[in-house]
Amino acid sequence: MVGRVTMAEISKAGAHPPSEPTEARRPIHFARPGASSFAIAIDPSGKLHFSSDELYGDHVVVLLGCEVPDSHLAELAADGVSYVVSDKKEIDVGAMLVLLGKELGISRVLLEGGANVNGPLMAAGLVDELSLIVAPALEGNRGSDRIVEFGEEGLAGRVELSLLACEKLGHGAVHLRYSVRHPSK
Missing domain, CATH: 3.40.430.10 (Dihydrofolate Reductase, subunit A)
Structure with a gap:
C-alpha cells in the first residue's frame, strides 16, 4: 500500500476517459475479487490514473475520497481497476482495510508510503x-x-x-x- 505520490511515480499514466460508456458504481467496485495479490493506493482526490488493472503482477485497488467525480470512477472501472470510495471527507483507512479483508481476503498489508x-x-x-x-x-x-x-x-x-x-x-x-x-x- 502506498500513497498517491508514490503510486503516481509507479503508474505514470495520464487521464484518459473511457472510450465506451462505463458505469461509475459507488461506494465499491471490485473488478478482480479473486486476485492473489494487490497494489493498494490511497488517493483522496482521485488524481491517479492507470493504463491497466495491474502493476508488477498485483491487481490495483484505489482507496478514494467521497468527492471524487463519477467520471474518474468510470475511467478506473474501464481500466479494470478496483476501488472503494469513502463515505466521509477524510478517508478511514482502517475501515477500508477491514472491508478489503472481508471482501478480498487481504489479511496482511506491506505499507511502503511516504x-x-x-x-x-x-x-x-x-x-x-x-x-x-x-x-x-x-x-x-x-x-x-x-x-x-x-x-x-x-x-x-x-x-x-x-x-x-x-x-x-x-x-x-x-x-x-x-x-x-x-x-x-
Whole structure:
C-alpha cells in the first residue's frame, strides 16, 4: 500500500476517459475479487490514473475520497481497476482495510508510503511493525524526505517502538525491525 505520490511515480499514466460508456458504481467496485495479490493506493482526490488493472503482477485497488467525480470512477472501472470510495471527507483507512479483508481476503498489508501516509497510519494504530534498512550514506538536504511525519505534535506518546531484530547486510547497511505499540490502546 502506498500513497498517491508514490503510486503516481509507479503508474505514470495520464487521464484518459473511457472510450465506451462505463458505469461509475459507488461506494465499491471490485473488478478482480479473486486476485492473489494487490497494489493498494490511497488517493483522496482521485488524481491517479492507470493504463491497466495491474502493476508488477498485483491487481490495483484505489482507496478514494467521497468527492471524487463519477467520471474518474468510470475511467478506473474501464481500466479494470478496483476501488472503494469513502463515505466521509477524510478517508478511514482502517475501515477500508477491514472491508478489503472481508471482501478480498487481504489479511496482511506491506505499507511502503511516504512520510505523510506512514505517520497518520501509525497514529491510527494500523501499523504493527516498522522495518528499516539503514545505508551508510547521508543526504542531509534541508527538507529531506522523512520516514514518518504526523502534524505539529508528532507521534510522541502515541507510538512506542521495541527492537525485534538487527541484521547486518552487505556494504555496511543494517536491517532494523521494530514492533510498534500504541500505549493508548
